[in-house]
Amino acid sequence: MTFHLHLTGQVQGVGFRPFVWQLARSMKLQGSVSNGADGVHIYVNTDTATAQVFSSRVQAEAPAIARIQSVELREVESIYFNDFSIIDSQLTGLASLQLTPDLALCDACREEINKPDNRRFGYAFTTCTHCGPRYSILQEVPYDRPTTAMALFDMCADCEREYNDPTNRRFYAQTNSCPNCPVELSLFSASGQCLTGSRTELIGYVMDALYEGQTVAVKGVGGYLLLCDATNANAIQQLRKRKYRPTKPLAVLYPGVSQLYQDCYVADDELALLTSPVSPIVLLNRRSEIGSGLAADQLAPGLCQLGVMLPYAPLLSLIATTFDLPLVATSGNVSGSPICYTNQQALEQLPAVADLILMHNRDIVVPQDDSVMRLSPTYRQPIVLRRSRGLAPTVTLNAPFRGVGVNANILALGASLKSTFSWQLRGNTYVSQYLGDLESYDTQTSFRATLNHFLHLFEATPDCILTDQHEGYFSTQLAHELAMIWDVPLVSVQHHEAHLAAVLAENGLTNEDEPVLGVIWDGTGFGSDGQIWGGEFICYQNGTFDRVGHFDYFDALLGDKMPREPRLSALSLAFNVPGAEGLLRPKFTDSEWNLYTKISTQSKLKTSSVGRLFDAVASLLGLSDKASYEGEAALLLENVAAQYVRANGYETSQSYLPDTLLTTVVSTRTIITGIIRDIKAGKLTDQIAASFHYTIVKVVGSLARQTGIRQLAFSGGVFQNALFVDWLRYELEPTHQLYFHRQLSPNDECISFGQLAHYALTIANTLRLKTETSHVLSHSR
Structure with missing residues (x-):
């Protein structure tokens, strides 16, 4: 008997096929495993009971960073296998899988690049099945080396042996490379002169520049970062002046935990975030006495918190540990523009802000800023301030959208500030990374490019487009343009109702019959009465949204x-x-x-x-x-x-x-x-x-x-305020059930997702009313 096991979700780029191979071999099963456009496909020759045990173990023992969404086990026509093997990916069929985010440098790879007797000592692109770029280098699906920016890099004999060795953690690691088959670095001056391509020389150049108070632009995972000495007040002020960023807080990259503890209070849950595969910037309370010499007042003027991160990529780790002092690490751009991510952009734009430009020859396909998070001080409520590298682009829902069906194909283009787009397609929900404020032409161009990349990945165009009611937004104008080109319906969703729908869907409340009071507070949103809303109380029940209160105009x-x-x-x-x-x-x-x-x-x-x-x-x-x-x-x-x-x-x-x-x-x-x-x-x-x-x-x-109303749901930029979130919980949790965002930011990044959820909720309500009407009419006859 032959059984086919099909798994969907975040199951590519996470070491899933090597895991399945090892499990099947341990159970002495014959068959195959492969990636497909719609997930992972496994075939095994066995009896029914063993197939069920195998399926259960696949789900229970899957890699920690995998997110299994659905599992289908069925008997198929018998196929003969004489062993169990990983076979070439199946390139046929419609793409319908979750996209794995970029994964931070794992401890094993970090140890290798710092170990002199290891062949990857000092190698800035060391990865394995547990870490490295994924979403940012993906050109096609399914996820395999030929469909990524690694396609141009042939593996050497040593890397090939690792790639084919089931006992090695680089077994089927698609980003595998080493100094013998390297991704190459090169260092340029601000005038565009190539200073060196030698791996040993360029680190020396970079160290000299940093010690002298200069700024170095470094090509990271999702784009260029600007680095300078965070203990040098003059260097920080020079960077602020060049970047036109006079007081906005700057993130700090620490070489390791020991120096971080000298400057900040770090709780266990905050450390867990910093060292997780996401490795975001985390806001921490700084100490009154700074141990590292950090110029804290220049980094976050007037604030008692610092945004800090640990090296999440091997190149950043090498620079940070060699410099051995905290570094400013901020997006490689001029304020208001998108992050630079191509080498050409870097050479054209970054000489205005950087003295040196450190680039490499592996393309970034999808640019992303660093994700930013904080934890509320008392209740440790996680708050996403910016959702990007390590978190985007897939969300996992406890309860699926009802009303739209599994074959829904709906695109939502969000708002204007903190822009994102969301796409409900083939049973998956995708929420793009943070794409910036759509007030500049460059950001609008970046928004279009990322959207076009998604359209290309999934080879689809939507059947319906959702947008904000504000006609002046670029996202709304783009929605009108695309709806006309594709000849599909366009539906506008009120801004604050979208906020509420987003937090409802994240918390699995879309099927609730009990009313929920949405507390939706932000800066700006076009109201249905033509005024600017931002202090709203909206009641949701059975697919209807009613404004029941607001702050006085x-x-x-x-x-x-x-x-x-x-x-x-x-x-x-x-x-x-x-x-x-x-x-x-x-x-x-x-x-x-x-x-x-x-x-x-x-x-x-x-x-x-x-x-x-x-x-x-x-x-x-x-x-x-x-x-x-x-x-x-x-x-x-x-x-x-x-x-x-x-x-x-x-x-x-x-x-x-x-x-x-x-x-x-x-x-x-x-x-x-x-x-x-x-x-x-x-x-x-x-x-x-x-x-x-x-x-x-x-x-x-x-x-x-x-x-x-007993159930309260909170959304809008005001709820990025950690003190306010804690105070709400302190006052109201004894008598009410409180719901906050879980995976998305409460700011306008969640609007596009909320538009999808709102559409699903209102469609479901329409269907319910039609059913009830039909039932009444049938009985009246």
Whole structure:
């Protein structure tokens, strides 16, 4: 008897075929295993009982980084096998598999590159079946060397032996190479002169440049990184000036854990993230006494946290361990532009910011920034701030989308800021990596290129396109363009309903009959009444979304200038509040004051944005009047509030909204009036900031009580605030069930996924209503 075992999910590029080979051999089975466009296919000659045991063991003992989505075991026409072997991939059929993300350098490979008697000592592209690039080098599916950027590199005899040795961890490692069949490095000056291609010489050049305070651009896994000495304040300021990034925090690359402990408090769960196959940037609390000489105030001005990472690629590991001091490691671009990822781009664009450019000749097919995460201080709630390298592009759902069917083919193009696209295709859900803010032509070009790559990988075009209701977004305009080209329907989804649908789907709540109250707070989203929403309470039940409350409207001033200048939010919210003018007036010139106050009295466009409310409070407290990066004011406000809570706990703050004013329309004016009163009374900034956080926590509890809804789901950029997330859990978990994002960021990166989920939920509700109507009509007859 012959049985066919078909597995789908994240089962390619994770060492799955070698694992199956070893398991089958241990069970003395004959057959074969191969990759296919739709997963992994296994054939075995055995009896029914043994086939079932084999299938169970495949699932139970699969590689740790595998994610099995479905398993099908069936008897097929008998095939004769005289042993068990890995055979060539099956290139026929439609591609329908999860794409494996890039995997950080494993401990075994790290040891090899640092061991003088190992043949891979100092080799910057050492990988195995457990680590190395996957998604970033994938040109076609299924995942095999000929379908990746490694196709141009022939293995030497030693690597071939490893590749074919079942006892070796490089058995069928598609990225295998060594110094005898290498990916080649080359070092260029900013003028474009090739300085050296020698592996031993170029590390020396790089070290000299770093010690001299210069910036080196290094080609990483998903694109170029800019490195400079993180203990050298002058080097950091030079990089900031060149990159046009005056105050936005810069990530720090540590050579190892021991130096990291000198500068930051590192909990076990944070260390687990840093050393995981994802190896993201993780926000850590820094120590008051810095042990490494780190120029911490220049790296994260005004903040008590640092974004840190450990070397996730062998080239970065070699540079970091040789330099043996922390390094700034930031995206290789000028602020506002996408990350450079080709050698040509590097030579054309990076001389403006880097003194040396270290490149190699393996192509990056899919560019990606580093992923960024944080953990809330008390409840250790994971919060994804940027989902990219190591996390993108596949999501795993506890409950599949209902209503759209397994053959759904729907593309969602998301919003504008923090852009992503999502695609529901052949039973899988793909969410692209973070692609930047679609306000620049270069980012728009990058968005199109990544989308075209997906269309090429899966050789498909969608049957329906979803987009935001904001007609001015590039993503919306692109959706109209593609819908016309492909002649497919276009469906627009309200921004905040998409946020809610995303967190519902991530938490398996799409099949819930019990109502869920969505607390959706962000900076900007086009509302169905034509105003700018951002402080919404939306009830979801049985496929319907109802706005049941919101923060009171205030004037939306000067378009995109308002989020860049928190003082405008303060002016809008505090204008004509008693005692406010003395705080507001010094923030503006005479001409600005006359113009902006006049505009404020004539403004027709309103907003309910909690993001702008955070900006206003930060400005009134003197923390930020003009932001140099998105979210700066809110981050500074969280920072000072967190200092107060660490010292005094969650029970010591007062609310600026008395219970009598806790209604379904939240009075922003009352909140601002209370804050101005406390400022005038001389209360400390950190206490006022904490009281503001406590006030909006109480707002959530009040709306939950008024609606009688027990389940609460949170989405929107405001919920990147770790203090706020913890405070919500502290106040509300005793009486309510709280749901936060699990795999996606709460910011607008989740919008495209939410559009898919929203479409599925509303389609399911339509089908339900049709069924109920048909049932009623049949009984009435």
